[in-house]
Amino acid sequence: MTVIRTAAAGLTLLLVAACTAPTPPRSQASTAASTACARPQGAPGAETPTTIDVIEQAYFCILGNYYSGATLDARALLSTGFTALTQELNRDGRDVPEATMPALTGDRKADWAAFEAVYRKTTDQVPDLRDKLAVVTLEAMVAALGDNHARWAHDVKRPPDYYDGDGYGLGLQANVNGPQVEGNPGVALAPLFVTTVPGGAAQAAGLRPGDVIESVNGSAPFIDGQATPAIAALYPQYPEAHPVRLRLLRQSTGRRWSVTLKPGLYQQDLATLQVVQSKLLDDDIAYVRLRGFAPDSADRALRAISRLRTGRTLTGIVLDLRGNGGGSPTEAIRLVSAFGHGKITAYQCTADNRCEAMRTDDTVELLGLPLMVLTDRSCASACEHFSSAVKDLRLGRLIGTRTAGVISGPAQAYLLGNNTLLSFPTRHHLGPDREVIDRIGVPPDHYVPLTPEDAATGRDPALAKALTLLHK
Known part of the structure; x- marks a missing residue:
């Protein structure tokens, strides 16, 4: 399995040498x-x-x-x-x-x-x-x-018995993102708890939303409020995908118990795999969930709003970007352009501060509706491009928690001589006010975190806050 799936041109560098002899000097x-x-x-x-x-x-x-x-x-x-x-x-x-x-x-x-x-x-x-x-x-x-x-x-050679599939069937609180925790533990907030149980080992073990994870493989996920590397075991990457042992607390009953979850394939809800989902809330508010800025996702989101608008007068839009890991900056710009024209959405800069402005696409029709954007710690990259533009340009309000702070700059791929791809930013991303977002994230206008009690009872306080603000 390739770590990153990207198209590249063919170029082969063939080196022939006896494996036991020193490599000869090159011309x-x-x-x-x-x-x-x-x-x-x-x-x-x-x-x-x-x-x-x-x-x-x-x-x-x-x-x-x-x-x-x-x-x-x-x-x-x-x-x-x-x-x-x-x-x-x-x-x-x-x-x-x-x-x-x-x-x-x-x-x-x-x-x-x-x-x-x-x-x-x-x-x-x-x-x-x-x-x-x-x-x-x-x-x-x-x-x-x-x-x-x-x-x-590059290709990673897995042993024949190595597991590579859907995972533990465990959704965790929105303030935790595995790769971020490993590199920057300060982004996670205690407690660590279950938000969804889509299937797999977690469902078979009887886990429920709201269950608090007190230890991972015998180690506390937080010590004195600071996240520990133990959390990273719940986001396995080769070669670390192994059964994980959890100590759990169900606050509603006080029950404590331990389970071992073995990673494996499980049937996923097809709805959760859709990039764009939409529905009508309170008869006059368009709700759109965008799970990534994939190709054509902006137009799909706008078409969904248009369908919901047919035959009725909408009073606002809730755009749910929680869990949106990013994607195409072009799609982020195209979507934000439906809420404002003639704006700079971000800057791409060199190390010596020579910057190129990224501007709205003013061919996109303005929606002319109030906007509420739901964000969390898993909103990264292009998702942060969109969120910072909404906040800085006052095109709407952000509700939830701070974004991931994973937006160093758009990556450009380069082909190496063994047909592998090396990618990195050639420009550094700054927000519309020329602020650094990478490693910092975008703070919400209204801080509304999810709690274990919310998850256990199915409440969505961030969405409730968005609806309240739209009805004022």
């Missing part, structure tokens, strides 16, 4: 070819092994194209990559004397040459680990950017 021509990176055109060819040449290509691709590549301290990439290499050697019990980090001076080319020389000496001592060491090194270098929109998409 200047081959070095130049390996360090070039290009935007993909079409479908990729078959993935070939990751090598030191591919790592070099990614290194210079980042320095040449990442939004802050010109000012980035490249030594951080190399030292983080070398740390991952030595840790992998230790895990395999195969440490070698040559695995010593070279001195780095800040000269990007000279530092790479020193790194490469030591890397080759090290991996030549453990040829059977060469592929794995290359993968962990490049993964660590990309992670060193600390950018939530930087990814390296």
